[in-house]
Amino acid sequence: MDFSLSPEQKEMYDLAIKFAKNEMIPFAAEYDEEGTFCEKQIKKAWELGFVNTCIPEKFGGNGFTLLDAVTIGEALSYGCMGMYTSIMCNDLALTPIVVGGSDEQKEKFLRPFTESPKLASFCLTEPGNGSDAAGIKTTIKDGGDHWILNGQKMWITNGGYADLFTVYCTTDPELKHKGICALVVDAKSEGVSIGNKEDKMGQRTSDTRAIQFENVKVPKENMLGSPGDGWKIAMKTLDHSRPLVSSIALGGSQRALDLASQYAKERIQFNVPIAKHQAIQFMLAEMQMKIEAARLLIQKAAWQADQGIQNTIAASSAKAFAADTCMQITTDAVQIYGGYGYSKEYPVEKLMRDAKLIQIYEGTSQIQRLVISREVLK
Amino acid sequence: MNIFVCVKQVPDTETKVQPNGDGSFIETSSIKWIMNPYDEFAVEQALLVKAANAGSTVTVVRVGGVKDTEALRTAMAMGADEAILVEAEDNLDSYSIAKALKGAIEKSDKTPDLILAGKQGIDDDCLQVPQVLAEMMNLPSVAVIVGFEQNGETVTVKREIEGGALEVYEVKTPCVLATNKGINTPRYASLPGIMKAKRKPMQQLTLADVGVSADDRRVKYSDFQLPPEKPPGKKFDAMDEAEQQKVVSEVVGLLRTEAKVL
Numbered sequence: 033m034d035f036s037l038s039p040e041q042k043e044m045y046d047l048a049i050k051f052a053k054n055e056m057i058p059f060a061a062e063y064d065e066e067g068t069f070c071e072k073q074i075k076k077a078w079e080l081g082f083v084n085t086c087i088p089e090k091f092g093g094n095g096f097t098l099l100d101a102v103t104i105g106e107a108l109s110y111g112c113m114g115m116y117t118s119i120m121c122n123d124l125a126l127t128p129i130v131v132g133g134s135d136e137q138k139e140k141f142l143r144p145f146t147e148s149p150k151l152a153s154f155c156l157t158e159p160g161n162g163s164d165a166a167g168i169k170t171t172i173k174d175g176g177d178h179w180i181l182n183g184q185k186m187w188i189t190n191g192g193y194a195d196l197f198t199v200y201c202t203t204d205p206e207l208k209h210k211g212i213c214a215l216v217v218d219a220k221s222e223g224v225s226i227g228n229k230e231d232k233m234g235q236r237t238s239d240t241r242a243i244q245f246e247n248v249k250v251p252k253e254n255m256l257g258s259p260g261d262g263w264k265i266a267m268k269t270l271d272h273s274r275p276l277v278s279s280i281a282l283g284g285s286q287r288a289l290d291l292a293s294q295y296a297k298e299r300i301q302f303n304v305p306i307a308k309h310q311a312i313q314f315m316l317a318e319m320q321m322k323i324e325a326a327r328l329l330i331q332k333a334a335w336q337a338d339q340g341i342q343n344t345i346a347a348s349s350a351k352a353f354a355a356d357t358c359m360q361i362t363t364d365a366v367q368i369y370g371g372y373g374y375s376k377e378y379p380v381e382k383l384m385r386d387a388k389l390i391q392i393y394e395g396t397s398q399i400q401r402l403v404i405s406r407e408v409l410k
Numbered sequence: 411m412n413i414f415v416c417v418k419q420v421p422d423t424e425t426k427v428q429p430n431g432d433g434s435f436i437e438t439s440s441i442k443w444i445m446n447p448y449d450e451f452a453v454e455q456a457l458l459v460k461a462a463n464a465g466s467t468v469t470v471v472r473v474g475g476v477k478d479t480e481a482l483r484t485a486m487a488m489g490a491d492e493a494i495l496v497e498a499e500d501n502l503d504s505y506s507i508a509k510a511l512k513g514a515i516e517k518s519d520k521t522p523d524l525i526l527a528g529k530q531g532i533d534d535d536c537l538q539v540p541q542v543l544a545e546m547m548n549l550p551s552v553a554v555i556v557g558f559e560q561n562g563e564t565v566t567v568k569r570e571i572e573g574g575a576l577e578v579y580e581v582k583t584p585c586v587l588a589t590n591k592g593i594n595t596p597r598y599a600s601l602p603g604i605m606k607a608k609r610k611p612m613q614q615l616t617l618a619d620v621g622v623s624a625d626d627r628r629v630k631y632s633d634f635q636l637p638p639e640k641p642p643g644k645k646f647d648a649m650d651e652a653e654q655q656k657v658v659s660e661v662v663g664l665l666r667t668e669a670k671v672l
């Protein structure tokens with residue numbers, strides 16, 4: 033057993049941390065306040081190879097492992113969780129093509145993303161169906177040489193900037209899981225309308241929209257697999273994306289710990305730095321313990337995926353644990369900063385707002401527990 | 411053009427430096443190493459020159475410990491073509507380092523057209539190696555350059571002097587140039603660059619290979635000590651005007667008697 037990252041992974045981490053410190057942190061507060069989309073960061077990140085980590089070498093990608101990707105993800109999320117959500121969204125949206133597409137589809141749909149900084153969105157959630165994702169109401173009908181797509185998607189990350197959508201829909205809602213299809217949809221298609229940017233509590237730099245499909249014609253060859261394969265593709269995608277989303281929580285947690293421990297050494301109360309008070313020390317120790325545990329869980333889930341081992345338990349455990357931990361750690365970081373922590377003048381309240389989302393998207397913390405308990409009770 | 415860049419590996423700027431047990435150097439066991447920041451400008455300049463001169467190669471050379479090779483790997487991930495590493499202790503003096511660099515450059519199969527280096531290492535701040543190297547190789551050199559322009563066999567370089575004025579030099583190549591901040595904006599290495607660097611050649615030499623022996627040492631470190639700890643700063647509060655008057659005279663008094671700066 034070997035717990036060390038490879039020299040290249042260490043360099044990837046160092047490069048990503050440098051990027052986080054120089055290109056993300058200096059803009060994070062302003063983008064959060066104004067809700068500015070981090071287009072500049074995405075473009076630069078793309079130039080350095082941080083975007084589309086899931087695309088195989090054969091189709092123009094860099095051939096990264098998921099372990100590489102979570103290592104990069106942690107470092108970039110250290111810079112800003114919201115920006116990284118928008119950066120990794122392409123992986124979420126393109127992985128269905130990687131796991132469910134034919135070589136021809138991969139060449140056609142993935143290659144353009146390696147040639148210029150395009151964005152893609154993953155469209156699963158609907159206004160009426162979040163946790164119960166199989167309850168999809170977005171439908172397709174056979175229109176001869178094309179499908180006709182109708183329905184509405186909700187909370188779609190990067191929805192306002194995407195060139196391509198991977199859309200989950202059904203031939204018949206009554207069929208539940210068995211009827212679900214995964215379609216690649218050109219965002220410029222006629223009949224696609226994009227809602228306004230959601231005014232969110234946190235991760236405000238990332239773009240989140242509702243998307244409406246009204247009689248959208250989608251070429252037949254844009255379906256991944258066959259009708260009914262969509263659920264399997266979505267679940268396989270989540271096995272890959274959950275470790276990646278967990279790395280967002282990990283990077284945010286590490287940032288909160290670094291800020292809190294630094295502040296604790298500087299802030300004097302009762303004539304000593306507050307770091308000398310054992311109550312503060314224990315809070316910091318708790319943070320460190322949980323970060324270490326989360327990192328190991330995430331690495332294991334990613335490693336399993338790389339080895340082709342079914343990683344459902346590790347991936348859901350990593351997601352729930354890292355997200356819940358991040359919420360706790362960022363809350364405690366605000367606590368350690370005291371009144372200053374509650375002010376927007378200091379960076380920790382943003383971390384707390386950003387963290388909350390990780391317990392919600394990509395399967396809530398409750399849903400992860402549902403997945404894990406289902407496996408346990410098998 | 412054959413471009414050589416001398417790079418140093420230094421402790422990360424956020425390192426808390428500690429002397430080692432016997433005072434002969436700093437404790438290096440848990441140090442995170444980075445490429446000397448001034449050398450990043452040298453590597454970037456080399457890559458710019460390479461881009462402007464088809465068929466050029468950039469060789470990075472480093473003298474130092476072989477356990478970590480971050481500086482060379484970073485340079486290759488940025489785009490340098492190959493690396494030479496001369497194995498040595500990390501506390502070698504400037505003279506020995508310059509002699510080892512000369513040996514390594516001369517031993518390579520390329521004749522240098524341009525040798526670049528950062529103006530100083532941010533660890534020991536000696537500002538010596540590029541000039542000593544130039545002298546040993548009998549080449550012209552300009553240090554602390556902030557501007558670079560190539561015109562055939564000559565380069566025009568600018569260096570900043572006291573008061574912000576610029577000195578402009580025209581130098582014949584081959585020459586040794588030491589870069590300062592401001593000459594360019596170093597590129598990031600990229601992830602594909604990191605993957606490619608893995609396959610680029612890194613030649614490893616010993617000090618003996620490059621003709622350096624213990625006798626070449628001109629400077630030997632006898633002790634490393636931390637500076638004395640600064641006493642904590644004093645804070646003065648003065649909300650109303652009357653109080654402010656009092657505080658000002660108190661502060662001025664302390665600056666005279668205690669800090670002795672007035």
Ligand SMILES: Cc1cc2nc3c(=O)[nH]c(=O)nc-3n(C[C@H](O)[C@H](O)[C@H](O)COP(=O)(O)OP(=O)(O)OC[C@H]3O[C@@H](n4cnc5c(N)ncnc54)[C@H](O)[C@@H]3O)c2cc1C
Pocket residue numbers: 153154155156157160161162163164186187188189190232240389392393394395396397398399402
């Ligand atoms: C900013 C943001 C970005 C997003 N990006 C995307 C995206 O790019 N693509 C996409 O498809 N979706 C995206 N989502 C949607 C996200 O995945 C869903 O919000 C999430 O799955 C929860 O669904 P819901 O909001 O409908 O909540 P609900 O499913 O209504 O859940 C409400 C509450 O009930 C709990 N609950 C529900 N069912 C159970 C149960 N069986 N047992 C116990 N508790 C339960 C939940 O845990 C939660 O606490 C995004 C959401 C947000 C907020």
